Amino acid sequence: MTTETSAWTTPSDVELAVTRxxxxxxxxxxxxxxxxxxxxxxxxxxxxxxxxVCEVDLRPGGQWHMVWRRADGTELxxxxxxxxxTPFARLxxxxxxxxxxxxxxxxxxxxxxxxxxxxxxxxxxxxxxxxERAMATGMTSGADTSYDRLETYLASLGA
Amino acid sequence: xxxxxxxxxxxxxxxxxxxxILARLAEGAxxxxxxxxxxxxxxxxxxxxxKVLERAGLVVRGRDAQWRPCTLDATPLREVSEWTDGFRRxxxxxxxxxxxxxxxMKEQSDDH
Numbered sequence: 001m002t003t004e005t006s007a008w009t010t011p012s013d014v015e016l017a018v019t020r021x022x023x024x025x026x027x028x029x030x031x032x033x034x035x036x037x038x039x040x041x042x043x044x045x046x047x048x049x050x051x052x053v054c055e056v057d058l059r060p061g062g063q064w065h066m067v068w069r070r071a072d073g074t075e076l077x078x079x080x081x082x083x084x085x086t087p088f089a090r091l092x093x094x095x096x097x098x099x100x101x102x103x104x105x106x107x108x109x110x111x112x113x114x115x116x117x118x119x120x121x122x123x124x125x126x127x128x129x130x131x132e133r134a135m136a137t138g139m140t141s142g143a144d145t146s147y148d149r150l151e152t153y154l155a156s157l158g159a
Numbered sequence: 160x161x162x163x164x165x166x167x168x169x170x171x172x173x174x175x176x177x178x179x180i181l182a183r184l185a186e187g188a189x190x191x192x193x194x195x196x197x198x199x200x201x202x203x204x205x206x207x208x209x210k211v212l213e214r215a216g217l218v219v220r221g222r223d224a225q226w227r228p229c230t231l232d233a234t235p236l237r238e239v240s241e242w243t244d245g246f247r248r249x250x251x252x253x254x255x256x257x258x259x260x261x262x263x264m265k266e267q268s269d270d271h
Contacts, residue, residue: 006254020254024261032257032264042256045249129173 014131017122021113029117030088030110034058044068053077058085064093080106095123102130164216168235171215176200177208181217184231188221194229 006020022029032038036054044051048071055065060082068076076097083105084092091108105124110117125131171177180194195205209229212218216235221228 004254004258006251018250022254022257022261024265028261028264028268032261038260038264042260043253044256046252 167215
């Protein structure tokens with residue numbers, strides 16, 4: 001199995017996008033992203049995290065609710081609702097991480113490419129400032145030269 | 160705006176001039192005059208950026224009344240760095256797990 005890499009881009013001043021190819025047909029990838037019985041097996045982040053709550057009402061206006069439990073027992077909850085559901089091709093949903101974060105609108109597209117599927121996840125922030133803040137968290141590789149230098153410096157600090 | 164340490168650090172980092180100032184200070188201490196040189200910016204304008212960086216604990220000003228050289232304090236950056244790594248790793252780890260999980264899904268769908 002070849003290891004794919006994810007590519008982060010900034011399509012506009014309020015958007016962030018990540019593109020990733022998966023070696024599976026479009027309908028399977030769509031199901032992996034939308035059915036709780038699949039989601040809890042992979043959308044887990046770092047080793048040791050679990051997802052004790054995963055509720056998905058996959059229809060326009062339907063709510064979703066996910067709770068992650070970190071290895072140390074602390075939890076992280078996200079909620080939102082579906083704005084658009086086009087089976088196997090496209091999802092638009094709101095996402096809220098809580099009061100500290102602005103609500104985002106996330107669009108996920110699934111495109112067949114031979115036997116593989118290209119997934120593009122686009123996060124739209126309410127303002128460029130909100131995206132800036134998210135970008136400062138390292139969601140992108142940071143094309144800005146001064147930022148690269150800063151990252152080099154951060155790396156030099158070591159663990 | 161939230162004034163917890165992480166929010167102050169993010170706000171301070173959300174400006175290209177301030178990031179450039181930090182990158183310069185990573186090479187060593189500098190006076191306001193030295194920091195102003197690469198930018199088409201007045202000393203007072205740079206001082207304003209320095210105040211934001213100071214408030215975030217990223218820059219420390221010397222006591223010398225005349226020169227007050229600026230030095231970088233990387234402690235808040237370390238906290239951001241830990242956060243940063245966590246976020247990107249979340250999706251990279253998840254995607255990798257999905258690669259393996261899709262293999263299982265493919266096998267199961269072949270069985271039926």
